[in-house]
Amino acid sequence: MRVSDALDHAAVVAPLAEIVREAGAIALAAIRNPIRSWYKGKGQDSPVSEIDLAVDRLLKQRLGALLPDCGWLSEETEDDPARLGCGRLWVVDPIDGTRGMIAGKPDWTISVALVEHDRPVVAALLAPVTDEMFLAVAGRGASRNGVAMTVAAAAGPTGAAALAGARVAGPPRLLERVSAAAPGLVLEPKVHSLALRFARVAYGRIHVAFASRDSHDWDLAAADLLVHEAGGTLTTIAGETIRYNRPVPTHEALVAADPVRHRAACEIAATLARTSR
Structure with missing residues (x-):
């Protein structure tokens, strides 16, 4: 293009x-x-x-x-x-x-x-x-x-320990599994707008936000830019950048957070995905 x-x-x-x-x-x-x-x-x-x-x-x-x-x-x-x-x-x-x-x-x-x-x-x-x-x-x-806006950056440890005390939002079943793998998370109530869920990461109200697979371009594009311009990261669980205006405008499971928590959340979610196959 x-x-x-x-x-x-x-x-x-x-x-x-x-x-x-x-x-x-x-x-x-x-x-x-x-x-x-x-x-x-x-x-x-x-x-x-x-x-x-x-x-x-x-x-x-x-x-x-x-x-x-x-x-x-x-x-x-x-x-x-x-x-x-x-x-x-x-x-x-x-x-x-x-x-x-x-x-x-x-x-x-x-x-x-x-x-x-x-x-x-x-x-x-x-x-x-x-x-x-x-x-x-x-x-x-x-x-x-x-x-x-600036994302709330994790201080101190990396890995799962970086998620201790983090406020996390996303699909309830996924959050249950993530919280079992990383104890100490604070699970946020449901946010009906997926874009708002991610936008709340951009100003630190939420530390980590997940989305199930099959979200669409229109759910994500604005929030994607908000998160990145606030110093955060929003990618697939595999760490891939979201690309828009493709023939099929849907996406794999996603995670948004500051860079340190993002790496930790991706690692945990990827492990959970492998063990559930």
Whole structure:
């Protein structure tokens, strides 16, 4: 893929934040009323609501006007294979954590990332209920409500001992197995938005966050940049960098943390994966 012309990524952040806040206002107004929702596909594990679709429409219109030549990949828009030929595209989850939003929980987000050459370069993540705006630009750092973010770095030992006392979030079954292998972890409550789970690593509220396999580009791209620009690491359990805008936009199991805890968590998770085969 080639990006035909240079783009000042920093110049995109302010208008992107305005657009995402506009989307957040629409969502906040809508949740004051009963939410019409249904399930996508044959299963009962992927809810969608009228709010998801309304936010998706607004973002597609506004972001398309902001950068007209960008491709588009969104959870709530039918995938267009033409995106694979785009060197630059928007990766969007209009509502990340729909199930939580429908249940009246506060931990859902609107997630938008600009991807170039298969990596995010600009990110905006908004948690409308708690009024948290996370922004990042590749090479220029990340912020939460205008305050620079830095992951909470582990001090002292390496290996499993580095995880002692760490606040850890992720799938409950995996956390049970990880905590058995590394005693002393503090298990965090469920976070409905996967992007927010990882964003909380970026500012130190959570030390280590896991994700099961089969998360999608739109769940990850914005949070990926936030974590890295805050000095953290987000990779597959095998330590591989996440690549975006592939034909199948899903990923293996993932872990995010500061570099020391990340190595320890990857080692433990990889061992657990091998022993469960």
